[in-house]
Amino acid sequence: MTNVTxxxxxxxxxxxxxxLFELIFFSVAGEFMSLSNKAFMDIDNMxxxxxxxxxxxxxxxxxxxxxxxxNIDLSVGAIYxxxxxxxxxxxxxxxxxxxxxxAIPLAWLLALLTGAGLGAINGLIVWxxxxxxxxxxxxxxxGFRGLVFMYNGENPTSHLNWTLVDFAEAQVFxxxxxxxxxxxxxxxxxxxxxxxxxxxxAYAIGDNRAAAVNAGIRVGPHMLINFxxxxxLAALSAVVFYSESGSVNPNDGQLYxxxxxxxxxxxxxxxxxxxxxxxxxxxxxxxxxxxxxxxxHIGADTQTVSLVIGLILIAVLxxxxxxxxxxxxxxxx
Amino acid sequence: MTALTRxxxxxxxxxxxxxxxxxxxxxxxxLANGRFLAPDNVMGVIRSSAILGVxxxxxxFVVISGNLDLSVGSMMSFSTIxxxxxxxxxxxxxxxxxxxxxxxxxGALIGFLVGYLRLNxxxxxxxxxxxxxxxxxxxxxxxxxxxxxxxGTWFGVxxxxxxxxxPVPILxxxxxxxxxxxxxxxxxxxxxxxxxxxNGVAATFSGIPRARIVFLCYVLSSxxxxxxxxxxxxxxxxxxxTVGQGLELSVLAAVILGGASLMGGSGTIFKTVIGVxxxxxxxxxxxxxxxxxxxxxxxxxxxxxxxxWLDIAVKRGRLWSPIx
Numbered sequence: 224m225t226n227v228t229x230x231x232x233x234x235x236x237x238x239x240x241x242x243l244f245e246l247i248f249f250s251v252a253g254e255f256m257s258l259s260n261k262a263f264m265d266i267d268n269m270x271x272x273x274x275x276x277x278x279x280x281x282x283x284x285x286x287x288x289x290x291x292x293x294n295i296d297l298s299v300g301a302i303y304x305x306x307x308x309x310x311x312x313x314x315x316x317x318x319x320x321x322x323x324x325x326a327i328p329l330a331w332l333l334a335l336l337t338g339a340g341l342g343a344i345n346g347l348i349v350w351x352x353x354x355x356x357x358x359x360x361x362x363x364x365x366g367f368r369g370l371v372f373m374y375n376g377e378n379p380t381s382h383l384n385w386t387l388v389d390f391a392e393a394q395v396f397x398x399x400x401x402x403x404x405x406x407x408x409x410x411x412x413x414x415x416x417x418x419x420x421x422x423x424x425a426y427a428i429g430d431n432r433a434a435a436v437n438a439g440i441r442v443g444p445h446m447l448i449n450f451x452x453x454x455x456l457a458a459l460s461a462v463v464f465y466s467e468s469g470s471v472n473p474n475d476g477q478l479y480x481x482x483x484x485x486x487x488x489x490x491x492x493x494x495x496x497x498x499x500x501x502x503x504x505x506x507x508x509x510x511x512x513x514x515x516x517x518x519x520h521i522g523a524d525t526q527t528v529s530l531v532i533g534l535i536l537i538a539v540l541x542x543x544x545x546x547x548x549x550x551x552x553x554x555x556x
Numbered sequence: 557m558t559a560l561t562r563x564x565x566x567x568x569x570x571x572x573x574x575x576x577x578x579x580x581x582x583x584x585x586x587l588a589n590g591r592f593l594a595p596d597n598v599m600g601v602i603r604s605s606a607i608l609g610v611x612x613x614x615x616x617f618v619v620i621s622g623n624l625d626l627s628v629g630s631m632m633s634f635s636t637i638x639x640x641x642x643x644x645x646x647x648x649x650x651x652x653x654x655x656x657x658x659x660x661x662x663g664a665l666i667g668f669l670v671g672y673l674r675l676n677x678x679x680x681x682x683x684x685x686x687x688x689x690x691x692x693x694x695x696x697x698x699x700x701x702x703x704x705x706x707x708g709t710w711f712g713v714x715x716x717x718x719x720x721x722x723p724v725p726i727l728x729x730x731x732x733x734x735x736x737x738x739x740x741x742x743x744x745x746x747x748x749x750x751x752x753x754x755n756g757v758a759a760t761f762s763g764i765p766r767a768r769i770v771f772l773c774y775v776l777s778s779x780x781x782x783x784x785x786x787x788x789x790x791x792x793x794x795x796x797x798t799v800g801q802g803l804e805l806s807v808l809a810a811v812i813l814g815g816a817s818l819m820g821g822s823g824t825i826f827k828t829v830i831g832v833x834x835x836x837x838x839x840x841x842x843x844x845x846x847x848x849x850x851x852x853x854x855x856x857x858x859x860x861x862x863x864x865w866l867d868i869a870v871k872r873g874r875l876w877s878p879i880x
Contacts, residue, residue: 297805350877350879352865352877353879354861355818358860359861361805361809361812362856362858364805365809365854366856366857366858368853372848373848376848477802481682481685484682485686524693525698526690527690527694529687530687531690533685537675537680540683541669541675544673544674
C-alpha cells in the first residue's frame with residue numbers, strides 16, 4: 224500500500240522535480256558556461272519566462288482536456304493563426320474605426336468566436352461522422368491553414384494600436400498580462416475538470432468509453448464542448464500574443480501542435496485518455512520553456528534544444544511505462 | 557433483392573471509392589483544362605509526387621502494422637543533408653551507402669523503441685521528429701548544404717536524368733512500389749504485418765514475433781525515407797536543413813486518403829499510390845484552373861474527411877455515427 228502511494232507521489236511530483244533540477248542545473252552550469260554575467264535565477268528572467276510560456280501554455284491546457292477525453296487536436300496551430308488574422312484584420316475595418324477603443328473588446332470577441340466556430344466544426348465532424356479525431360484534425364489542420372491563406376493571400380496582416388500594445392505589455396503585481404491570462408486559464412480549467420460534472424464525465428469517457436456510455440453519459444456533446452473549448456483557448460492564445468506583436472504571417476503557428484503535445488505529455492497526460500492533470504501540463508509548459516531558455520543561457524545552440532527536447536520526451540515515455548508496468552496498457556497494442 | 561444490390565453498390569463504392577473519386581477528378585479537370593491530361597503534364601505531376609510517394613510507401617507498412625510515423629519529414633531532411641555533405645568529402649559512391657546506413661540506424665532506433673520497448677509510436681516519432689531535426693542542424697552547423705562541383709559529378713542521375721523518356725524519379729517510385737506491393741501482398745512478412753496491425757494479441761498468440769515485425773516496418777520506412785532523401789538531394793544538388801519539414805503530415809494524408817486505417821490492419825500499396833497521385837493531381841489541376849496553391853489545402857481537407865467517412869459508414873452500415 225505504501226509502495227503504491229509512493230509511486231503515485233513520485234509520478235505526480237516528477238515534473239516539479241524535473242523543473243527544480245533544471246533550475247539548479249542551469250544556475251550552476253550558468254556560473255561556468257554563461258556568456259552573460261546575469262544569474263539565471265534572476266527575477267526578471269523568470270517573469271519573462273512565464274510570459275513567453277503563455278501562448279503555448281494556454282493551448283496546452285486545452286489540449287490536456289482533449290487528451291483526457293481520449294481525442295487529439297492537430298489543428299490548433301492553424302486555428303491560432305486564423306484567429307490572429309481575424310483579430311488584427313477586424314481592427315482595420317471601417318466600422319471598427321468609429322468605435323474608438325471599444326473596437327478592441329469587439330475584435331477580441333470576434334477572434335474568440337472564430338476559435339469557437341472552428342473548434343465546433345472539428346467537434347461536430349468527430350461526433351457525427353465517427354471519424355477518428357486524429358484524422359479529422361489532421362485534415363482540418365490543412366483546411367484551416369488553407370483558409371488562413373485565402374483570407375489575405377501570402378501577405379502579413381497587421382494592425383498597430385497603442386492601447387492594445389500598452390495593455391499587453393502591462394505588468395500587474397509584477398506579472399505580465401500574458402502570464403495573468405495563463406494563470407487564469409489554468410485555474411478555470413482546473414475548476415472545470417475537477418469540480419464540474421463535465422470534467423468528471425470527460426475523464427470517464429477517456430478512461431472507458433463503453434462504460435461511460437453504459438453509465439448514461441452522452442459522449443458526443445462532451446467531445447463537442449471540449450473541441451469548442453480548445454478552439455476558444457487557441458483563439459485566446461492568439462489574442463494574448465498578437466495584441467502585443469500586431470502583425471501575423473500566414474505561416475505563424477505551424478508546428479505549435481507538436482510543441483503543445485510535447486508539453487502535455489511531459490506533464491503526465493496519457494494519449495489513451497482518462498488520465499492527466501491541468502496542473503501537470505502547467506508544469507510541462509514551464510519545464511519546456513525553462514529548457515529552451517536555460518540551454519540558451521549556457522550557450523547551447525537551437526539545434527541542441529530540439530535534440531534534448533526530443534530525447535526527453537522519449538525518456539519520459541519510457542520511465543512512465545516502467546512505472547506503470549502492470550495494467551491494461553500492456554495488452555493494448 | 558433490391559436492398560442487397562444497393563448494399564453491393566455501397567460495398568463496391570467503399571472498397572474502390574477512392575478510385576472512383578480519382579477518375580471523377582481527372583474527368584472534371586480535363587473538362588476544365590484540356591492541357592491537364594497532356595503527357596508532359598501527367599509526367600510532371602507524377603515526377604513531382606515521386607519523393608512524397610516513396611516516403612508514403614514506407615509509411616504504409618508502418619500504418620498497416622498499427623503504428624504511426626511522424627518523423628519521416630525530419631528524417632528526410634537528415635538524409636538529404638548527410639548525403640550532400642558526404643558527397644564532397646568521400647565521393648558519391650561511398651556517400652550514398654553511408655547515408656542509407658545512418659538513416660536506417662535511426663529507423664532501427666525508432667523500431668526498437670516502438671517494437672521491443674512497446675512505447676507509443678505517436679509520441680516516440682514526435683520526439684524523434686524534434687531530435688532528428690536537432691541532429692541535422694548539428695551535422696550541418698545550421699548552414700545550407702551544396703555540392704561544390706555540380707557539373708562534374710554523376711550524382712544527379714537519381715533526380716534529373718531520364719531513361720527512355722521516363723524520368724528516373726518516376727522509375728524509382730514505380731519500381732519501389734512494385735517491389736513493396738509484392739512484399740506486402742505475397743510474402744509471409746507482408747501477411748504478418750497485416751496480422752500484427754489487425755489484432756496484435758491474436759498475432760502474438762499465433763507465434764508471430766510482433767516486436768520484430770514492427771521493428772522491420774520502421775527499418776523499411778527509413779529505407780524509403782533515405783531513397784526519398786537521395787532523390788531530393790540529387791534533384792537540387794543543394795539543400796536547406798528544413799527541406800522535409802511538414803512532409804510527415806502530407807505523407808500521412810496520402811496514406812489515409814488511400815484508405816489505410818490508422819487502427820492498423822488495412823491498406824495496400826496500390827491504394828497509397830492512388831492517394832499520392834490524387835494529392836498531386838489535385839494540386840496540379842487547381843493550379844491549371846487558375847486557383848492559388850492554398851486552395852488545395854481546403855480541397856484536401858474535404859476529400860480526406862469524406863473518404864474516411866464513406867469508408868467507415870459502409871463498414872458500420874449507417875451514415876451517421878452511433879455516438880450518442
